[in-house]
Amino acid sequence: MCPMELLQGTLDLLILRTLELRPLHGVGIADRIEQVTGGVFTVGAGSLFPALHRLSDKGWIAGEWSELESGRRAKFYALTKPGRLQLAREKKSWAKAQTAVNQVLAEES
Amino acid sequence: MSRFDRILRPRRAEAELDEEVRSYYEVQVERAMARGLTREQAERAVRLSSGGSEQVKQLSREARMGAFLESIWRDVRFAARLLAKSPGFTFFAVLTIALALGANAAIFSLVDGVLLKSASYPEPERIVQLWEKNPRGGRNGIAPANYLDWVRQSKSFEAMAAFSFGSMSYSGGGEVRSLRSGHVSAPYFDVFGVKPALGRTFTRDEDQLGKGKVVILTHRVWTASFGSDPGIVGREIRLDGMPHTVIGVLPGSSEFDRRSNDIWVPLVFPAQVPRDYHTYGAMARLARGVSREQAQTEMSSIAEEIARQYPAAKKGWSAIVDNYMDRVNGPQIRLQLKVLMWAVAAVLLIGCVNLANLLMARGTLRSREMALRLALGAGPARIARMLLIESLLIASLGASAGLLLGYGLLRWIQQLMPPFFLPAEAHVAIDYRVLAFLAAAAVATSLAFGLMPALQASRGVAADALREGGRGSSAGKGKLLARHAFVSVQVAAAFMLLVGAGLLIRSFANVLNVDTGFSSEGLVAGYLPIVQDGDPDADRLRQYIDRAVGEIRSLPGVTGAAVASAIPLRGWGDGMPMWLPEKPDETRFTGFKIATPDYLRVLGLKVVEGRLLDETDKAGSPLVTVVNESFVRLYYPNQSVVGKRILVERILPTRRGLGPKSAWEIVGVVADEKGRGLESPNDIGAYASFAQNPVVGLGLVVRGQGEPGALIKSVQQALWRVNKDQVFDNPMAVEQWKEQSMVGRRMTVSLLAGFAVLALLLACAGIYGVLSFVTARRAQEMGIRAAMGATPGDLIRLVLTAGAIPVVLGLAVGLSGSIGLGTTIESLLFQTKAADPMTLGSVAAIFLLVAMAACLVPALRAARADPMTALRQD
Structure with a gap:
């Protein structure tokens, strides 16, 4: 199966979910999503960074500079309080949408 | 980040x-x-x-x-x-801003159009106006001989042109009518740098004797009377009965389309021109690199040389060079516009203070919501931004509505103004400049009323509100103080505005009550331009006027008719130098009105001493004059003047110069006629008989029954029976002229009074709002007081006193401010003192009354305080 590009809304949701556990930097987030989805979704820099900036502008995540093990500086993003609320909302609506879509697909077959 | x-x-x-x-x-x-x-x-x-x-x-x-x-x-x-959720608040807020910004937009477009926008002339700062300077130091008209010397001798100017304004009869396509004509030296349009839309302007030799039968049309007249004919250039039209060739059309919607002149013809001087009869104006364009000061120095030395050469006529005379654009607007109109601009700024300030107060009150009511948002992680900056956007939204809505209101107000102002009321250089319109102003004002306004509440809401409030359940106490004190200070500021500003309006209203009433010396009922007047080909003969002129006046007098309903060298309220005719035989070296000045004997009777001027002019004062009989009371007061205080003589030069029938100095015997004294308009400070004048000194340049005065319009029509027809080419120019009921002469004052007064009332209402809304708010917050305290035995009367007094303190403070500030204001606008006042105690007193009284009424509602509400509320809250 070829890796799939993510839709914007879904990517946002996955990033929020990924950061729910602990703060991560860009490479870490991309790795984590690829790893958790078993390589189904890859996140390129061209969609990752715009998404991070969009989310931090909405106030859902906040970035802070910190050092990697290699000693290199990187920006670590963490979920904010409004971000947590937003994630909860999105989880709910995702579940709803998923149920609805599944129903439609089940009907067809 | x-x-x-x-x-x-x-x-x-x-x-x-x-x-x-x-x-x-x-x-x-x-x-x-x-x-x-x-x-x-x-x-x-x-x-x-x-x-x-x-x-x-x-x-x-x-x-x-x-x-x-x-x-x-x-x-x-x-x-x-x-905002949609609280329509009451939104409506009030938007209305406040709309009214304030609407007033600002209208007044700004006036100020911008009249004072700020620059004229479309190229390098307008190089245009100067020239005057002779009379021995009293005043700006004086120019005698043509001096003007011609200036042209020949001066080197400071690129172009210089004399001008005089008059009228010419035009009979093309229907009844004969008069066109307002500008008579100008050939370089006139080079002075302004105006390029014609069609054809050309005058060549330099077209103002020489024997030439000059050419005419330039304004775009306005070309459109209205010549159907915008593109082939007009080269056509001949008859003006004053003579063929003139159209050589050009001036550009449309320019200064020259806003001037009253319909047509422009060359000013051709005769071979012999006077040095002592000052009837022309002059404009010039400074040569490149020459300053006004340098030109002034040169002109002074030229004029002084002329004075040395012709001491009899010019001793003590000099010349003045003015920057033209500086003198387009008189100090009066500048001051009026400034006062109006300050007035609308004050209204805007009061409105902003109201809204700031309201928003702060709302902020307190909404502090729980804000606290929740803060607790949920919205940063203070975010909350401040949200509130500022709310303010900006209110201001934008208000500005949009204000644009419509401002447009309406401006249209109303423009309809009030008679044609050519503003100088031609003024260009008043709602244009992109006004829109830019309005946009900037809206942003500034939203910051003015929104910033403080926004900062307050985003700061500290959160912790406060959660703790106290939205009631804040210690931190609230500072805010309360701020609110009271707001009320004081509003009261002071509104009070000053009211006083300013009051002073102008009193002045206006005084102008309305000015005694003109005559009754204007049934009186119509206009000009009687007489076409002169060659030198009009004195006898023929007398006969012509006799026939014309006789024809009008025989009209049914007409009770009297006369001609005079100036008509009521529209001038004194000639201002003439005068000498007393006993002091032949001292030059004095007097208004000199040449009139048929009936003029004094038609006006009904009261005889104070001696007799009026009459039919026995004929061409051959001894020269006589009737002077007025102001004349006697100045030159012969407490003396009987009948029988005394004055020396005044006769005016040539052509008005092209002065004749010999002659002795005129004073035969009577009449009450003053307001010659120079209702507000003229002095009316020193003498009347001479037309039969003894016939001149052209006359006006016609007729008193009769019936509607003035119909009377004017029948007078015109009577004139046509005498001469089918005779025009009755610019005729008007004297009463209507009187009204028109007060338009500027009426406009300023109405606008300022309107703004002042608006300011008063807004200030009262502010007082009411703050006091209601404060009282509501003290409801618990009132309940306790009521429980402790305070009567409703006690409670009312308590609230009224609390409300009165900032009002009285504001009044005190306003009072001292308005005395300063009165002095600033003193030159706009008429027979009214700057610190007029009646105005100050009555405005203060009105203000206190209205302010107390605004306090009364919350006070009554407080008086109904139920002791139970003390227990029930929280």
Whole structure:
């Protein structure tokens, strides 16, 4: 199966979910999503960074500079309080949408 | 890094983005190298899989911008929803801003059009106006002989042109009518730098004797009377019975289309011109690199040389060079506009203070909501931004409605003004400049009333509100003080406005009550331009006027008719130098009105001493004059003047110069006629009989029964029976002229009074709002007081006193301010003192009354305080 590009809304949701556990930097987030989805979704820099900036502008995540093990500086993003609320909302609506879509697909077959 | 930081420090934001993306790429490259690739191979692999770093950065920037706009839009929608939820507040707030900004827009477009916008002339600062300076130091008209010397001798000017305004009869296409004509030296249009829309302007020799039968049309007349005929240039039209060739049409919608002149013809001087009869104006364009001061120096020395050469006529005379644009607007109109601008600014200030107060009150009511938002993680900056966007939304709605209101107000003002009321250089319109002003004013306004409440809401309030259940106490004290200070500011500003309006209203009433010396009922007057080909013969002129006046007198309903060298309220005819035989070296001045004997009777001027002019004062009989009371008061205080003689030069019938000095015997004294308009400070004047000194340049006065319009029509027809080419020019009921002469004053007074009332209402709304708010917060205290035995009367007194303190403070400030204001506008006042105790007193009384009424409602509410409320709250 070829890796799939993510839709914007879904990517946002996955990033929020990924950061729910602990703060991560860009490479870490991309790795984590690829790893958790078993390589189904890859996140390129061209969609990752715009998404991070969009989310931090909405106030859902906040970035802070910190050092990697290699000693290199990187920006670590963490979920904010409004971000947590937003994630909860999105989880709910995702579940709803998923149920609805599944129903439609089940009907067809 | 917050969004505000990013906006304020874009360079730092860019550096951070760069480092972030670079660090990502480096990590990827290092990983690839760990898999055994060389650095080069690794870099290429990463570029292939992740795309170029510049592209990534650009996408991030765009995402950020999109998110920013989106979040602004979210705030706007949120603010709109909130405003829609409290329609009462929104309506009041938007209405306040709309009224204030509407007034500001209208007045700004006036100020901008009259005072700020520059004229369309090229290099207008090089245009100067020239005057003779009379021995009293005043600006004086110019005698043509002096003007011609100036042209020949001066080197400071690129072009110089004399002018005089008159009228010419035009009979093309129907009844004969008069066109307002400008008679100007050939270089006139070069002085202004005006290029014609069609054809050409005058060539330099077209103002020489024997030439000059050419005419330039204004765009206005070309459109209205010549059907915008593109082939007009070269056509002949008859003016004053003589053929004139049209050589050009001036540009439309320019200064020359806003001047009253319909046509322009060359001013041709006769071979012999007077040096002592000052009837022309002159304009000039400074040569490149010559300053006004240098031109003034040169002109003074030329004029002094003329004075040395012709001491009899010119002793003590000099010349004045004025920057033309500086004198387009008189000090009166400048001051009036300034006063109006300050007035609308004050209204806006009062409105802003009201809204700031309201928003702060709302902020307190909403402090729980705000606290919740803060607790949920919205930063203080975010909350401040949200509230500011709400203010900006109110201001924008208000500005949009204000634009319509301002447009309406401006239209009303423009309808009030008679044609050519403003100088031609004024160009008043709602244009992009007004829109830009309005936009800037809206933003400034939203900050003025929104910033403080927004900061207050985003700061400290959160903790406060949760703790106290939205009632704040200790922190509230500072805010209460601020609110009371707001009330004082509003009261002071509104009071000063009311006093200003009051002073002008009194002045207006005084002008209305001015005694003109005559009754204007049934009186109509206009000019009687007489076409002169060659020198009009004195006898023929007398006969012509006799026939014309006789024809009018025989009209049914006409009780009297006369001609005079100036008509009531529209001037004194000639201002003439005068000598007393006993002091032949001292020059005095007097208004000198030449009139048929009936003039004094038609006006009904009261005889104080001696007799009026009559039919026995004929051409051959001894020269006589009737003077007025002002004349006697100045030159012969407490003396009987009948039988005394004055020396005044006769005016030539052609009005092209002065005759010999003659002795006129004073035969009577009459009450003053207001010659120079209702507000003229002096009316020193003498009347001479037309039969003894016939001249052209006459006006016609008729008193009769019936509607003035019909009377004017029948007078015109009577004149046509005598001479089918005779025009009755610019005829008007004297009463209507009187009304028109008060338009400027009426306009300023109505506007200022309107603004003052608006300010008063807004200030009262402010007083009411603050007091209601304070009283509501003290409801518990009132309950306790009531429980402790305070009567409703006690409670009312308590609230009224609390309300009165800031009002009285504001009044005190306003009172001292309005005395300063009175002095500033003193020159606009008429027979009214700057610190008029009656005005100050009555305005203060009105103010206190209205302010107390505004306090009364909350006071009564407080009086109904139920002791139970003390227990029930919280």
